[in-house]
Amino acid sequence: MKTPILVGDSVTLSLGGRTILDSAYADAVPGAITALVGRSGCGKTTFFKVLVGERMPDCGQVRWRGMRLPRPRLSDLARDGLFYHPDRAWLARHLSFNDHIALCPHEDWTSVVDVFGIGGWVGQQVGRLSEGELRLTELAFGFAMRPAVAVLDEPFRGLEPLHREQVGRGLRELADRGAAILYADHDVESVRRTADRLFSMENGMTRMVEGFKTRPLHEWYHAWPR
Amino acid sequence: MDTTRRRERTEIQAHVSFEAWLKSALFLSYVRRFVLLWIAGKIANAATAGFVGVPPFSFRAGTELVILVFELGALVAFIKRDNEDILLGNLGLRLAAALAPLVAVHVTLSAALALLAR
Numbered sequence: 270m271k272t273p274i275l276v277g278d279s280v281t282l283s284l285g286g287r288t289i290l291d292s293a294y295a296d297a298v299p300g301a302i303t304a305l306v307g308r309s310g311c312g313k314t315t316f317f318k319v320l321v322g323e324r325m326p327d328c329g330q331v332r333w334r335g336m337r338l339p340r341p342r343l344s345d346l347a348r349d350g351l352f353y354h355p356d357r358a359w360l361a362r363h364l365s366f367n368d369h370i371a372l373c374p375h376e377d378w379t380s381v382v383d384v385f386g387i388g389g390w391v392g393q394q395v396g397r398l399s400e401g402e403l404r405l406t407e408l409a410f411g412f413a414m415r416p417a418v419a420v421l422d423e424p425f426r427g428l429e430p431l432h433r434e435q436v437g438r439g440l441r442e443l444a445d446r447g448a449a450i451l452y453a454d455h456d457v458e459s460v461r462r463t464a465d466r467l468f469s470m471e472n473g474m475t476r477m478v479e480g481f482k483t484r485p486l487h488e489w490y491h492a493w494p495r
Numbered sequence: 496m497d498t499t500r501r502r503e504r505t506e507i508q509a510h511v512s513f514e515a516w517l518k519s520a521l522f523l524s525y526v527r528r529f530v531l532l533w534i535a536g537k538i539a540n541a542a543t544a545g546f547v548g549v550p551p552f553s554f555r556a557g558t559e560l561v562i563l564v565f566e567l568g569a570l571v572a573f574i575k576r577d578n579e580d581i582l583l584g585n586l587g588l589r590l591a592a593a594l595a596p597l598v599a600v601h602v603t604l605s606a607a608l609a610l611l612a613r
Contacts, residue, residue, distance in 0.1 A: 321584075343584030352585055359581035361521055368520040372511050372586055411585065 271299050272335070274418050274449045275351070277320050280329035282473075289315045290326065291473040297418050297449035302440050304460045305453045306490070307470035313453040314356050316470070317422050320451075321346060321353045350417030354424060358403055362396030366406050369395075370413060378413035384439045385409040386432075400427045405435065412439055419443060421452035425459055437463050457490050511586045517596060521582075525570065529597050532569050533604055536562040552612035554605055563601050567594060 273296035282290040290312050295305050305313050318324040320331055322341035331338045333346060343353055360369060366387065370378055382388050385405045390398060395406055404427055411419065424440070425433050440463060444450050454460050460467060460481070467478045469489060478489045516522055540562055541551035549555075571590065574580055583593050 342589075343581070344587050344589045347585050348587035353581065355578070355581055357578055359578040359585075361524065361579055361582060362577065363524060364520050369582075372515060372519050372521065414585070 271301075273298050273332075274334055275320060275420070275451065276332040277316060278330050278332060280316060280319050280326045280331075282315060282319065282324065282326045284315075289473050290319070290329075292329065293470065293473055293475045295451060295468045295470075295475055297420070297451035298466065299417075299449045300444055300447050301465040302444050302450045302452070302463060303466040303468065304464035305451065305468045305470055305475070306455060306457055306460050307453075308455060311470045312473040313455075313470055314422055315473075316475075317353075317355070317420055317451075317453060320420055321351070346418075352411040352414055352416035352419045354407060354411055354419070354421040356422040356426070358407070360395045360403070360407050360410065363394055365393055365395065366391040366410060369410050373410075373413055381409045381413045381439070384435065384442060385412075386435050401429055401432050404428060405432055408436060408439060412443055415446075416443070416448055418449045419451070421450065423453050423455075425454060425456065433459065457486060511588060516586075516588065516593065521579075522593070522596075525574075525594065525597065526600060528573065529566060529570055529600060530604070532566040533562075533601060536566055537605075537608065550612070552608050554609035559601070559605050563598065566601065567597065570594065570597070 276294075276296040278294050280290050280293045281288070293312065293316050295303070295316065297303055305316065307313055315324060319326050319329075320341065321343045322331075322338075323343070325340070331341045333341070333349070333351075343351070347353070360366075370391075382391060385408060387402070387405050387409050390402060390406070395403055398406060404424070408421070408424055419440075421440075424436055428436060437459075440450055440452070444465070452464075464481075467481045468475045469478050481489055537552070540558060544551040544553075571594070574583075574590070580590055583590055
């Protein structure tokens with residue numbers, strides 16, 4: 270197993286007296302798609318926010334390329350190869366995909382347009398796109414930056430089956446190029462098809478699940494000891 | 496500059512260069528919004544200046560600094576409301592660094608207006 274590039278280790282966070290994350294652990298390994306699966310509200314989004322520095326944990330640590338980051342910052346991580354796709358729209362609504370990509374120094378971005386099938390609206394303001402089209406455009410833009418690590422919060426949300434397939438293909442292509450992908454989802458069947466590694470989260474706690482592609486669902490999903 | 500710092504700087508430039516940022520449609524959209532905020536700030540400043548009996552469009556460093564802070568604060572609020580701080584982060588740009596050129600825009604506009612109003 271390769272060394273993880275990004276690690277959230279023993280991350281604990283309480284908000285308003287409620288424990289959101291309880292010694293949570295997950296990592297992203299080069300060349301693999303790692304999924305973090307769990308019910309809505311179990312802490313996946315908060316965990317990702319801690320990884321990219323949007324929230325500071327009460328305790329625990331984030332490690333990037335083996336180094337502990339006391340205060341992770343998205344811009345610093347992005348300069349070193351991280352792409353973060355949050356659960357909310359984040360592209361500038363008044364600009365088009367082409368306007369965004371003009372900021373991206375890599376020339377070979379046309380392939381992501383094909384992979385994600387967004388050629389029909391690359392010149393259109395992203396604020397006028399449907400939710401599914403917008404999600405695809407955001408992911409295509411992120412993947413065009415050729416990230417070494419992608420942290421994706423529910424990349425399949427709001428997508429129709431064809432678009433889900435395109436995103437799955439995009440994830441695989443990125444992983445095949447050696448990128449480490451960590452994404453959150455609550456659709457276990459989709460995770461079985463897409464992911465290589467899996468962490469399951471419940472009540473802010475995580476555990477790694479082996480054999481999730483073949484083992485019956487009830488053996489590992491929502492089967493936490495009470 | 497040691498090797499690590501030099502490598503870091505190269506990586507920063509390889510991500511989004513300062514020149515590319517200044518020419519980008521996103522930065523230009525921030526300039527447009529900022530100019531509207533500057534106009535609003537100047538109108539408010541002129542009104543209060545008239546009230547206390549000082550020239551409305553003269554360049555007073557302390558006042559300009561206060562207006563600038565309000566303008567940048569409002570712009571940052573708009574940017575965060577639209578989650579564009581995530582976009583800037585993904586581009587490797589710190590919010591403060593990305594908006595720093597707007598300080599020059601404010602100073603230039605205010606100084607030009609003060610000269611014209613003499």
